[in-house]
Amino acid sequence: MDMLINGTAAPAADESWIDVKNPATGEYIDHVPRGSVADVDAAVDAAEDAFGSWSEKTMRDRGLILSRAADLVRRDHKDLAHLLTREQGKPLRESIDEVRGCANILEYYASIAGQPAGEAVHLGKAGDCLVTRVPLGVCGAIIPWNMPVIIMGWKVGPALLAGNTLVLKPASTTPLTNLRIGRLFLEAGLPAGALNIVTGPGESVGEALVRQARVKKISFTGNCETGHKIQKIAGDQLKALTLELGGSDPMIVMADADIPKAVEGALRGRFYNAGQVCTAVKRLYLHEQIAPEFMHLITVKVEAMKIGNGLLPETDMGPLNSQSQRDRITTVVTDINDREEGKILTGGSPVTGNDYANGFFYQPTLISDVSPDAAVLKKEIFGPVLPMVTVPDLRTAIREANRSRYGLGASVWTRDLSTVKEVFQNVHAGIIWVNRHLTIPPEVPFGGTNESGIGRENGFHALDSYTQTKTLFLGW
Structure with missing residues (x-):
C-alpha cells in the first residue's frame, strides 16, 4: 500500500x-x-x-x-x-x-x-x-x-x-x-x-x-x-x-463502592486492548475494608479470560503489538519479582504453546502487596499488568495517586459525593471519572497535566x- x-x-x-x-x-x-x-x-x-x-x-x-x-x-x-x-x-x-x-x-x-x-x-x-x-x-x-x-x-x-x-x-x-x-x-x-x-x-x-x-x-x-x-x-x-x-492512571475504590461494578471497571480499564491505552487503569488503590473481596473477585475473572487471535470470537484479550512491547512487560514483571516489590496473584509470564508461538502474547497479570516505592507504580506500564495497593483511607489514596510524574486520568469508585469532591479537587489529572473509567466522548476535552x-x-x-x-x- x-x-x-x-x-x-x-x-x-x-x-x-x-x-x-x-x-x-x-x-x-x-x-x-x-x-x-x-x-x-x-x-x-x-x-x-x-x-x-x-x-x-x-x-x-x-x-x-x-x-x-x-x-x-x-x-x-x-x-x-x-x-x-x-x-x-x-x-x-x-x-x-x-x-x-x-x-x-x-x-x-x-x-x-x-x-x-x-x-x-x-x-x-x-x-x-x-x-x-x-x-x-x-x-x-x-x-x-x-x-x-x-x-x-x-x-x-x-x-x-x-x-x-x-x-x-x-x-x-x-x-x-x-x-x-x-x-x-x-x-x-x-x-x-x-x-x-x-x-x-x-x-x-x-x-x-x-x-x-x-x-x-x-x-x-x-x-x-x-x-x-x-x-x-x-x-x-x-x-x-x-x-x-501518556499516563499512569490511578483507580481508587472506596469501602462504599459497588464492588462488582468496580471489578468490571478495573477489568475493562486495565485489560482493554491488552492494557495498551494511555488512559488505562495502571494503578489500583483499594480501601482495606474491601481489598480482600475485590482481589478475589478480579482474580477469578482474570483467570477466566481467553487469550488469543483477535479475529476469533471467543478472544477476550489479544497480543501485544510487538516483540519489543512484550519484552518491556516481561522485564517489568521480572524486576518486581527480583526486588520483592509485590506478589503475583495470577499471570506473570508470556503465553506459550503452539497456538501462540508466532504472536506476542502475555498473560493478564495481577500483583498485590505492591510496595509504595515500587517502580511499577512510577512508570507507565503499557501492557496487561495491574498492580494493586491497599490503603487505609481516602487521604492516603490521594497522596499515593499523586506520586507520579503523570497526570492524564484518574477514577474514583464511591457513593459519597464528598469523596468525589475531594478527589476532584486534589488528584492531579486532566479528567476524573466517577464509577467508570476510559470513556471519552468527542464532546469532552481530553488531555493531561x-x-x-x-x-x-x-x-x-x-x-x-x-x-x-x-x-x-x-x-x-
Whole structure:
C-alpha cells in the first residue's frame, strides 16, 4: 500500500518498504513505503497548494464533507475493523468499537460546523474591533499504534473543520487502516492535498514533519521522551503544539463502592486492548475494608479470560503489538519479582504453546502487596499488568495517586459525593471519572497535566487549538 499525497498513491523517494505483520500470528499483511524527508516536503507542498481553496470554504461546507466521510467509515466499518485487528492485534469487537468511534468523532465535528465564533468590541471614539478566528495553515499530526483510528479522528476532525490542511504520520506497525480511511475522505469529496499521509519511521519522517518550518502546528500522541524532543524542536520555531504523552492512571475504590461494578471497571480499564491505552487503569488503590473481596473477585475473572487471535470470537484479550512491547512487560514483571516489590496473584509470564508461538502474547497479570516505592507504580506500564495497593483511607489514596510524574486520568469508585469532591479537587489529572473509567466522548476535552502533556483533544477546545485570533481595528 502506498502513501497518500495530493490524493494519489506516492512511492517512497528511496523506494524502500516497511512490512506490516499480524502481531497474533506473524503473518505478512502488506507493506508501506519507508518515507523520507523529501516525501514530507512533497506532502507539505500538496497541503500548501490545497490550503487556499479549502480554507475559503465555509465551515458548514467543510462539515458536510466530514459528515460524508463518517458515513463511508460506517459503511465500511466491518472491513476496516478486520484490517485494524490484523495489523494491531486487538479483539475484533474492540476494533469495531474503535472504527465506529472514529465515525462518531467526525459526526460530532460536522454537527458543530457553524461559522466560528467571534466578537465585536466597541471602543467609543477610538473605534471598533472585530475579532475572528482563522485557520493556522498546514498542520502535522503524529499518531501511535495503540488506538490509531480513534486518534486519527481526534486530530483530523478539528484540523480540517477549522480550515487547515494536514500531513499525518501513522505508526509504522499500524498504517494500513489509516491509509484506507484517508482514501474514504477523498471519496467523500475532500480536495486532493487537504489530507496527506506519509508512512515511515518516527526518527526520520516524524522528525522531518516537526522540523518543517511551513508546518504551523504539531499534534502528537506518544511517549514522554519523544514529546520532550518535539517540544524543543517546535519551540525554536514558535510552532503550536498539542502533546498527549501518556499516563499512569490511578483507580481508587472506596469501602462504599459497588464492588462488582468496580471489578468490571478495573477489568475493562486495565485489560482493554491488552492494557495498551494511555488512559488505562495502571494503578489500583483499594480501601482495606474491601481489598480482600475485590482481589478475589478480579482474580477469578482474570483467570477466566481467553487469550488469543483477535479475529476469533471467543478472544477476550489479544497480543501485544510487538516483540519489543512484550519484552518491556516481561522485564517489568521480572524486576518486581527480583526486588520483592509485590506478589503475583495470577499471570506473570508470556503465553506459550503452539497456538501462540508466532504472536506476542502475555498473560493478564495481577500483583498485590505492591510496595509504595515500587517502580511499577512510577512508570507507565503499557501492557496487561495491574498492580494493586491497599490503603487505609481516602487521604492516603490521594497522596499515593499523586506520586507520579503523570497526570492524564484518574477514577474514583464511591457513593459519597464528598469523596468525589475531594478527589476532584486534589488528584492531579486532566479528567476524573466517577464509577467508570476510559470513556471519552468527542464532546469532552481530553488531555493531561504534568508530564502527560499540554493542550486538549476533543470538543471546542481542540477546534480552537487549530485556529488563531485575528483582529480588525476600525478607526472611524
